[in-house]
Amino acid sequence: MKAKIVIRRWIAAVALLTVSLPVVGQPSQSRKTRNVIVIMSDGLRWQEVFGGADSTLLRKAASIGRADGNENASREMKSYSGRNSNERRRALMPFLWSIVAQQGQLFGNRKLGSNVEVTNGLNISFPGYSEILTGVVDARIDSNDKNPNPNESVLEWLNRTPQFAGRVAAFGAWDAFPAIFNSQRCGFPVNSGYDPFMLLPDDSVIDALNRLKTQGPKIWDEEPFDAVPYYTALEYMKQARPRVLFIGLGETDDWAHANNYPEYLNAAHRADQFLQTLWQTVQSTPEYRDSTTIIFTSDHGRGDGENWTSHGKNLPESKQTWLAVIGPDTEAQGERRNSQEIRQTQLAATVAALLGEEFTRATPNAGSPILDVFESGEILAKEEGASGINSVKSYGAFALREEFRGWSSSKQ
Numbered sequence: 001m002k003a004k005i006v007i008r009r010w011i012a013a014v015a016l017l018t019v020s021l022p023v024v025g026q027p028s029q030s031r032k033t034r035n036v037i038v039i040m041s042d043g044l045r046w047q048e049v050f051g052g053a054d055s056t057l058l059r060k061a062a063s064i065g066r067a068d069g070n071e072n073a074s075r076e077m078k079s080y081s082g083r084n085s086n087e088r089r090r091a092l093m094p095f096l097w098s099i100v101a102q103q104g105q106l107f108g109n110r111k112l113g114s115n116v117e118v119t120n121g122l123n124i125s126f127p128g129y130s131e132i133l134t135g136v137v138d139a140r141i142d143s144n145d146k147n148p149n150p151n152e153s154v155l156e157w158l159n160r161t162p163q164f165a166g167r168v169a170a171f172g173a174w175d176a177f178p179a180i181f182n183s184q185r186c187g188f189p190v191n192s193g194y195d196p197f198m199l200l201p202d203d204s205v206i207d208a209l210n211r212l213k214t215q216g217p218k219i220w221d222e223e224p225f226d227a228v229p230y231y232t233a234l235e236y237m238k239q240a241r242p243r244v245l246f247i248g249l250g251e252t253d254d255w256a257h258a259n260n261y262p263e264y265l266n267a268a269h270r271a272d273q274f275l276q277t278l279w280q281t282v283q284s285t286p287e288y289r290d291s292t293t294i295i296f297t298s299d300h301g302r303g304d305g306e307n308w309t310s311h312g313k314n315l316p317e318s319k320q321t322w323l324a325v326i327g328p329d330t331e332a333q334g335e336r337r338n339s340q341e342i343r344q345t346q347l348a349a350t351v352a353a354l355l356g357e358e359f360t361r362a363t364p365n366a367g368s369p370i371l372d373v374f375e376s377g378e379i380l381a382k383e384e385g386a387s388g389i390n391s392v393k394s395y396g397a398f399a400l401r402e403e404f405r406g407w408s409s410s411k412q
């Protein structure tokens with residue numbers, strides 16, 4: 001008898017899930033996001049995002065030679081110093097710590113109990129981008145080798161739907177992005193490395209950027225300076241109005257590997273300026289204004305202290321990353337504390353869910369959407385907190401727990 005009741009209740013729970021839920025993956029009348037931009041800064045540490053420049057590392061950098069003759073790092077000492085971490089992070093990333101902190105949300109400050117983590121265990125770039133963009137950890141992707149990704153990214157999946165077809169694009173500094181997105185298969189433009197962008201042949205801005213790319217100095221074999229792919233993406237955005245756009249910046253990782261802390265900081269500062277220009281462009285363009293969510297994050301962290309230059313599985317702390325979100329569906333909660341742990345595998349489904357789509361339909365084992373970035377998700381989290389249950393994974397799980405709650409109370 002008891003078993004029957006239990007079964008009936010489970011059937012009811014499943015029916016509830018399939019009929020009225022999951023809300024998060026379905027088009028919602030209240031969801032305002034129609035476009036999503038993901039911008040990433042390779043290997044930028046949460047320590048700098050939340051703490052600003054590390055004064056020990058900056059002082060130490062003064063002893064390292066610089067190509068521009070600024071050998072004592074005096075410019076960076078002046079620009080990024082501060083009496084405390086609040087002042088220093090505002091100096092380093094002023095847009096993040098003004099507009100995003102006022103209007104969006106920032107996750108990953110471990111000192112406040114907010115954790116964002118890499119899942120793949122390798123803490124290197126190709127697996128990191130793949131995890132973020134496809135929602136899954138694939139054991140076959142265990143290096144930065146540029147093999148075509150067998151997994152489908154959320155961009156590719158969206159581009160296969162009628163409403164997003166032809167409205168998806170990716171631009172990156174690193175020349176691995178065509179492999180990460182599988183450009184042979186994915187069906188949308190992926191421009192990276194020193195490849196000129198050929199899809200807007202009459203555009204004078206693109207023409208100038210292509211010349212810079214092909215005729216400028218090549219400090220790194222695999223990628224140009226970030227400004228080139230960034231402004232290529234921005235011009236494409238103005239001309240073609242993509243609804244899903246990816247921008248990958250690489251300098252933070254390159255300067256870090258070169259043990260050049262001042263330039264690493266400058267690259268982070270420029271990433272913040274790029275984010276600002278992106279947001280200003282969004283908010284001054286009718287098709288994007290108040291209907292675009294920007295996600296800003298990184299593919300991995302880096303080592304602590306002296307190990308700041310490196311990352312990988314031998315530096316477990318380099319799994320620690322961060323995440324910033326600003327857009328019409330994200331409550332203005334600023335810097336989060338004691339938040340639900342976020343995994344990189346959740347980003348792909350979050351991008352889809354912001355657009356009212358359910359990515360796990362295509363990739364069932366992808367991480368679930370990050371409910372904290374949805375206004376209604378937050379309401380649920382508050383309800384959960386009020387009733388003493390502190391774990392909210394998805395609306396489905398929530399409904400199931402509601403049912404469980406009814407069941408346990410009837411059992412007493």
Ligand SMILES: [Zn+2]
Pocket residue numbers: 043125253257311
């Ligand atoms: Zn690296």
